[in-house]
Amino acid sequence: MFQKILIANRGEIALRVLRACKELGIQTVVVHSTADSDAMHVRLADESVCIGPPPSRESYLNIHQIVAACEITGADAVHPGYGFLSENAKFADILAAHNITFIGPSGDHIRIMGDKIEAKRTAKRLGIPVVPGSDGAISDEKEAKRVAADIGYPVIIKASAGGGGRGMKVAHTEADLEVALQTAKSEAGAAFGDDAVYIEKYLERPRHIEVQVFGDGAGRGVHFGERDCSLQRRHQKVWEEANSPALNAEERSRIGNICAKAIADLGYSGAGTIEFLYENGEFYFIEMNTRLQVEHPVTEAITGIDLVHEQIRVASGGGLSVRQEDIKFTGHAIECRINAEDPRTFTPSPGTITHFHTPGGLGVRVDSGVYSGYKIPPYYDSLIGKLIVHGRNRVECMMRLRRALDEFVVDGIKTTLPLFRDLVGNPDIANGDYDIHWLEKYLAKGE
Template sequence: MFDKLLIANRGEIALRIQRACKALGIGCVQAYSEADTGADYVRTAEQAICVGAAPSSRSYLDKAAMLLAAEVTGAQAIHPGYGFLSENAEFARWVEEAGLIFVGPLSGVIRRMGDKICAKRAMIEAGVPCVPGFVGELTATRDALEIIRSIGFPVIIKAAGGGGGRGMRVVREEKDLMAAIAATQQEAEKAFANGTVYVERYLDNPRHVEIQILADKYGNCVWLGARDCSVQRRHQKVIEEAPPVDVPQRLLADVGSRCVAACKALGYVGLGTFEFLFEDNQLFFIEMNTRLQVEHTVTEMITGLDLVQYQLRVARGERLDIEQKDISFVGHSIECRINAEDPLDFRPSPGRVDFWQPPGGPGLRVDTHVSSGYVVPAFYDSMIAKLISFGRTREEAIARMQGGLRQFVVEGIKTNIPLHLSILEQDKFRKGAVSIHFLEKWLASK
């Protein structure tokens, strides 16, 4: 149990966590960098503490500074949000060793699921379907060639400790294999301090589907439906929706129950997301995110559950008050990530927001920390808001999203709102079931 929490993050998710804390009667301390001194969510927090300079390496990624901030303010728990330290097993261990509560799974579980080879082994043991491949370290030897011949080309070489779209190479021919393994190992060592790589069959035209779970420390666990996150650019999600279009509900229910079994076997506590590729009416596990997701909002809209409140409640030691039979899915929800960037060349567009007028009306939700006069820093991710729509049908959700995007007024900086409007007008998107390559192929054809 805790009654005071340090929010070790910034932007819209910091404000989202603050609101959940207030609803539960939990005091919150906002950690912030020098670049975020004037942000509204810093002023609205009951208490705030500067943890360092503007660069994230000297503030939001500084584990010692965050831990010290919790200790000097009397916070008994730390919520890492997403990004930054949210899946850093060492930081979670430091929090545990300091006698504080990390809002998320135990450090050992984060470490196990953060290693893609270990995660895949755990999923195979639990009966969760995985992409065919070699569950072990791959090296540039003749053995690798034999292994990959047994899998069949094309394959994808992946960093075991990777993420964010880095540390991956597709190999279509034998002659390119050894060079690809060596290059991926080198990139992985530089980016993640872990040069271990592995191999999977490359799926040419999959969709990205993920399953949300929620577990308490007493062995209770439920799955909360699925999301489609296939509209991506450079492996970064742009639009997400729930539920996925044309994915059989029986398949989702079967795999969802297997994910629940895997969580129970792992001793998992908190929110988590199992990510899959979907092709030929099959789901294939690729990784697990041991944290709150940016796109948790669309799951909230179709389930009516406040996932951040539930995340805090299970971290406080409460039992889940819902069972699988209590969960139902109503309507359709879409989320557009609103970024401060040029909609044509995607260059970041930091600077002062001269005028900010978000949309409103039935079936629209805006999660943001921005208002008129806010200065978007150049140091962090470019996302400044999330616009979420809800409708009885997907068509209604799309129509409401289009209306909301057209109402959204942002002056002083560029945003990707025009890109979202263009995507929503595409026939392929409107029909649903686009692959993870849809957006990049469409942009290349313009």
């Protein structure tokens, strides 16, 4: 097991990893920018190192400074959390060159799955169902028209190196295709430095289903069930739940086993999430995230397994702690992402939290690194906390969530709490009857 882990992140995920390390008896080091000097994870860590000014590129994305912090403190491993450098193959390679363990997959696997085109090819080879579309990057408009005609309209054009909804455009007819293609390529080039795009069939009312997987790097793989992340705004997840209200037991087992076998065959090490669009009983691979996910707590709630413990165990060479038959799913869990944003316009709302009170009671968990008097800096992601609720079934979970949302108090800034209080009382949400477009339509109507 590791002696000392450096946590290369901030906010609630840094605190989440720190807690896991403390439970395992591992010393912790956190790095932070000058803007985060008073952050909770900095206060609670065994050691902290300031690595730069507020801009991420000069601090949390500064690989040289993070490696230097490892060497200064004697950290033998780095946990990247999510975001920032968590899916940076170069970072994983540099750590390996310095004999520091990256708590995540190999640089090669990050590269493969970070390229959307190569990821789709790999998924297909591993037996994972994929969305019909181009075999690789589209070279010109002529090829785009041919592919679109073959798979049928509507189609969606996606950036090969993309994420977060950037470089994605839908074309409903051939007349739309030229503008959509050029716009997607332009956005992709500006956002990722790579204007390569590919085409897929656009599904009209799909759900977003993702499967949590783990590999030991030596040919073993397991899955921890699925999460439904269909409630999204601009391709950003807002509400996640496990298990999905859309799947039956047979579908759940089928897609889980396909993913576990694929991870084993790939020789993958650590945590990963294989994401799908699901429509009319069929799953279609869209991407794989080679890291821990924001929404991992709902999986922990229904399995009782600490996924960060599992990450650390696998990275240290201890292998997986469970076999597939050991993993049992109990009850239902929902996570709401609480952002420092206006609940209708989603404009960021940095500032000082004057009062912060979290809900409690059976089945209620709050992951947050903020506190009363904490000043939210304007430089980073607006996520300030996650409310996770677990019940014996979805009905009980929704009842508990409604109560927990009523107890949650954040004063001094605007947050998305009012949005969730609206959603929990909506009949469609109560019935689990929603898709990836539902929330956008709901917000557009101003309900």
